Amino acid sequence: MNLDTEQAKAVVLLSGGLDSATVSAIAQSEGFQVYAVSFDYGQRHKVELDAANRVARQLGIKHHKTIHIDLNGVGGSALTDTQLAVPDYQERATEDIPITYVPARNLTFLSLALGWAEILGARRIYIGVNAVDYSGYPDCRPEFIQQFEKVANLATAAEVNQHPFAIIAPLQFMTKAEIIRTGSALGIDYSETISCYNPDEQGRACGRCDACHYRKQGFIDAGVPDVTKYAE
Amino acid sequence: MNLDTEQAKAVVLLSGGLDSATVSAIAQSEGFQVYAVSFDYGQRHKVELDAANRVARQLGIKHHKTIHIDLNGVGGSALTDTQLAVPDYQERATEDIPITYVPARNLTFLSLALGWAEILGARRIYIGVNAVDYSGYPDCRPEFIQQFEKVANLATAAEVNQHPFAIIAPLQFMTKAEIIRTGSALGIDYSETISCYNPDEQGRACGRCDACHYRKQGFIDAGVPDVTKYAE
Numbered sequence: 395m396n397l398d399t400e401q402a403k404a405v406v407l408l409s410g411g412l413d414s415a416t417v418s419a420i421a422q423s424e425g426f427q428v429y430a431v432s433f434d435y436g437q438r439h440k441v442e443l444d445a446a447n448r449v450a451r452q453l454g455i456k457h458h459k460t461i462h463i464d465l466n467g468v469g470g471s472a473l474t475d476t477q478l479a480v481p482d483y484q485e486r487a488t489e490d491i492p493i494t495y496v497p498a499r500n501l502t503f504l505s506l507a508l509g510w511a512e513i514l515g516a517r518r519i520y521i522g523v524n525a526v527d528y529s530g531y532p533d534c535r536p537e538f539i540q541q542f543e544k545v546a547n548l549a550t551a552a553e554v555n556q557h558p559f560a561i562i563a564p565l566q567f568m569t570k571a572e573i574i575r576t577g578s579a580l581g582i583d584y585s586e587t588i589s590c591y592n593p594d595e596q597g598r599a600c601g602r603c604d605a606c607h608y609r610k611q612g613f614i615d616a617g618v619p620d621v622t623k624y625a626e
Numbered sequence: 627m628n629l630d631t632e633q634a635k636a637v638v639l640l641s642g643g644l645d646s647a648t649v650s651a652i653a654q655s656e657g658f659q660v661y662a663v664s665f666d667y668g669q670r671h672k673v674e675l676d677a678a679n680r681v682a683r684q685l686g687i688k689h690h691k692t693i694h695i696d697l698n699g700v701g702g703s704a705l706t707d708t709q710l711a712v713p714d715y716q717e718r719a720t721e722d723i724p725i726t727y728v729p730a731r732n733l734t735f736l737s738l739a740l741g742w743a744e745i746l747g748a749r750r751i752y753i754g755v756n757a758v759d760y761s762g763y764p765d766c767r768p769e770f771i772q773q774f775e776k777v778a779n780l781a782t783a784a785e786v787n788q789h790p791f792a793i794i795a796p797l798q799f800m801t802k803a804e805i806i807r808t809g810s811a812l813g814i815d816y817s818e819t820i821s822c823y824n825p826d827e828q829g830r831a832c833g834r835c836d837a838c839h840y841r842k843q844g845f846i847d848a849g850v851p852d853v854t855k856y857a858e
Contacts, residue, residue: 462696463738498741501781505737506695509730538780545777548770549733 401427403516404562405507408432408458410445411589412609413522413565416577418453420564421520423580429457429514431507435499436465441597445588452586461506483607500533504542504561505549511559512550519546520562527570527608539563570612578618585621598625633659635748636794637739640664640690642677643821644841645754645797648809650685652796653752655812661689661746663739667731668697673829677820684818693738715839732765736774736793737781743791744782751778752794759802759840771795802844810850817853830857 404426408414421428432446443460450458500523507519523534532538543561552558565573577584589609590599599606601624613620636658640646653660664678675692682690732755739751755766764770775793784790797805809816821841822831831838833856845852 462694464694464696465738465741496741497744497783498737498778498781501777502734502737502741505730505734506697509697509728509734512729532783532786533781535780538777541773541777541780545733545770545773546730548767548773549730549765551729551764554764 401425402518403427403429403511403514404518404520405429405431405511405514405516406520407503407507407522408446408449408455409522410442410447410449410587411522411605412570412577412584412587412612413524413573413589414446415449415453415582415584415587416573416580417520417522417564418449418455419577419580419582421518421562422453426518427457428453428455429510429516430455430459431503431510432458432460433463433503433506434460435463435496441593441595442588444597445586448586452583459510463502463506481604482602483604498533500531500538501542504546508546508550508559512552515557517557518560518562520564522565523563524565524568524570524573526568527612529604529608536563536566539566569615570608571615574612574616574618578616583621585623589622594625596623596625598623600625633657634750635659635661635743635746636750636752637661637663637743637746637748638752639735639739639754640678640681640687641754642674642679642681642819643754643837644802644809644816644819644844645756645805645821646678647681647685647814647816647819648805648812649752649754649796650681650687651809651812651814653750653794654685658750659689660685660687661742661748662687662691663735663742664690664692665695665735665738666692667695667728673825673827674820676829677818680818684815691742695734695738713836714834715836730765732763732770733774736778740778740782740791744784747789749789750792750794752796754797755795756797756800756802756805758799759844761836761840768795768798771798801847802840803847806844806848806850810848815853817855821854826857828855828857830855832857 404421406418406421406428408430418428430450432443511519525535528534539561546559588597589605591603591605592600599622636653638650638653638660640662650660662682743751757766757768760766771793778791820829821837823835823837824832831854
């Protein structure tokens with residue numbers, strides 16, 4: 395693109411999953427130069443960081459950082475504590491919070507993304523949270539995102555610089571099928587993404603956890619061939 | 627203490643400076659078992675982590691974690707980028723934000739502290755922000771702390787568990803002299819704390835930066851002997 399240097403920047407939280415890949419492509423389609431950020435926080439599904447790298451390459455994202463956070467035994471989630479097993483998907487009462495919830499994770503990730511955005515002069519932070527086909531994590535709810543935008547503008551020089559931040563969550567009210575159709579229309583190859591909470595060492599999905607459940611059903615509902623690599 | 631196991635827990639952000647040492651002692655005096663958390667984020671004044679360890683020992687804090695965050699060249703502040711010089715204190719227009727501001731730092735630290743608090747079952751997070759004798763950082767303002775408390779309760783299982791978090795900032799409206807008098811009354815030995823943005827390798831204060839300015843003046847105004855170790 396010729397206007398590259400003048401293109402507005404956006405920071406995108408890129409986990410390497412289906413949702414964040416779609417959000418990255420949406421941000422690009424909206425004309426932004428994407429600065430993708432991934433987090434290495436001791437997650438058991440580290441292959442998702444490889445997926446994040448593949449997605450960044452696939453989408454031609456030139457700026458991609460991985461921030462390491464050593465939680466130093468803070469633990470408390472099946473996603474970071476290998477002593478805890480990742481459960482298979484099951485119907486839950488809506489108020490239950492699953493063991494795969496990582497305390498304050500999205501808040502921490504958004505905070506770090508915000509710091510980078512402030513340095514870059516980016517005004518938008520994109521995040522692929524979804525409040526329809528999801529595991530019921532509190533930090534995926536629209537009211538959390540709204541409130542985060544408020545605190546982002548108080549936590550930084552945004553007011554002083556008259557440079558407010560916007561937190562963009564374009565998937566918030568979409569079904570998984572709608573997300574997959576949107577991303578497919580934008581040309582994403584989802585075979586390079588990993589959604590599974592418990593993939594094997596080759597990055598193949600377990601097909602049984604919450605994340606696999608919603609993803610699998612999404613491809614079916616979207617009428618799009620499921621290109622996910624499953625372990626079994 | 628005999629009731630140790632029944633004592634309510636509080637997470638305290640402990641930088642090793644004068645303010646956070648005082649806040650730790652206040653939390654203890656209010657009956658809480660302190661879980662102190664420090665952050666190694668590539669700050670140039672790493673000797674403050676040694677100071678945090680000393681303060682934890684001095685106050686008999688049994689639980690003290692240091693969380694490492696590798697910002698991987700995010701930079702953007704004189705406190706993390708050694709290419710940028712720490713300036714001497716000078717009078718500023720109130721709307722100026724100094725080069726020592728680290729983008730979204732308190733937001734990130736509070737988010738990580740919140741995650742730990744949720745795992746511990748602690749309801750209170752203490753932070754030593756001050757909006758009187760301070761460098762004008764946006765993330766020290768009372769409105770930021772208020773909004774953070776709101777977002778903390780949306781970012782976590784607090785609502786579901788009816789277990790709301792409170793962010794306690796007891797120094798918010800105190801002068802540096804009042805802080806020093808309060809901590810001295812609680813028996814703190816401030817010689818083990820470091821406030822300086824640019825200490826030497828022995829941890830001696832420069833005596834010239836913003837942080838030294840406010841601290842030095844605080845001891846004078848409090849009428850308490852200044853036990854700070856200065857480099858010159």
